[in-house]
Amino acid sequence: MSGCAVFLDIDGTLLDLAETPDAVVVPPHLRGLLHRLSSQLQGALALISGRSLADIDRLFGSGIAAAAEHGAVLRDAGGRIIEDMAENADLRALLAPLRAAVAAHPRTLLEAKRFGLVLHWRAAPSAAHALITCATALAASHPALELQPAHEALEIRVRGPGKAGALDRFMREPAFAGRLPLFIGDDTTDEPAIARANARGGQGLHVGRDFAGSPAAVLQWLEHALAQGESGAQGERGDQGESGHG
Ligand SMILES: [Mg+2]
Structure with a gap:
């Protein structure tokens, strides 16, 4: 090596x-x-x-x-x-609606980073569909953002x-x-x-x-x-x- x-x-x-x-x-x-x-x-x-x-x-x-x-x-x-x-203002604008989405589904989690907002549902698999639908709809109108699937999580992130x-x-x-x-x-x-x-x-x-x-x-x-x-x-x-x- x-x-x-x-x-x-x-x-x-x-x-x-x-x-x-x-x-x-x-x-x-x-x-x-x-x-x-x-x-x-x-x-x-x-x-x-x-x-x-x-x-x-x-x-x-x-x-x-x-x-x-x-x-x-x-x-x-x-x-x-x-x-x-460079950070992206479109991403910041999604913080509030995504916070509301995880608040509606117990044991789900929003991880807020500088360039990405990640929805986690490992502890609440039944919330997956609702969170994916929500994130997909929110990201759709922002061409600078993209969806990044992960293990029982979905990230909306700034294209990079x-x-x-x-x-x-x-x-x-x-x-x-x-x-x-x-x-x-x-x-x-x-x-x-x-x-x-x-x-x-x-x-x-x-x-x-x-x-x-x-x-x-x-x-x-x-x-x-x-x-x-x-x-x-x-x-x-x-x-x-x-x-x-x-
Ligand atoms: Mg890995």
Whole structure:
């Protein structure tokens, strides 16, 4: 993996899906794993998620490059904002009607981000039809907005670069350039980035197809790659040591 640039989706890829976005559990070793992998790759690791940047940092700490809100905001590992899309007033106007819609359906949730408003109904599946109908009708009159289906959720978001665009943008950054992209994701929003990683000569992996649907299997695979990289680096240091003696 030493010549790779690694791009990872979060929910359903690194973390098991939970009833609400706030209820996810970050395995205790995951933060350390990502930070060590990032430093082994000399910073060529980025999280690419639909979550907000604040949310990503809350889960994993700062110091890891991230594309938030499906690529609307990109930040490097040093904390510098690389891209920040313009906000859209049409989206703000939908906040009130969507709040009213979730208020009418107990145990549903509205997640308000800068570039997207997400309706969640995992805890109330019977509300799905009504919420989808409402969101579809609201989004229809705003060409700058689009609907983004997710696992038992629907997002109305400002049209933007998407995850494949985020991958391309990171690949122009010095920490990533010249490497082969490896992307892992689990959802329909991840398919373009999976295809893009493959098209760039790298590897696009899907949690369902390549890891039996298990984020734990993804973490195991990443741990294995990290250990291989560490033993490779030790081997190199050992060789240098020997040649120094000789
Ligand atoms: Mg996902």
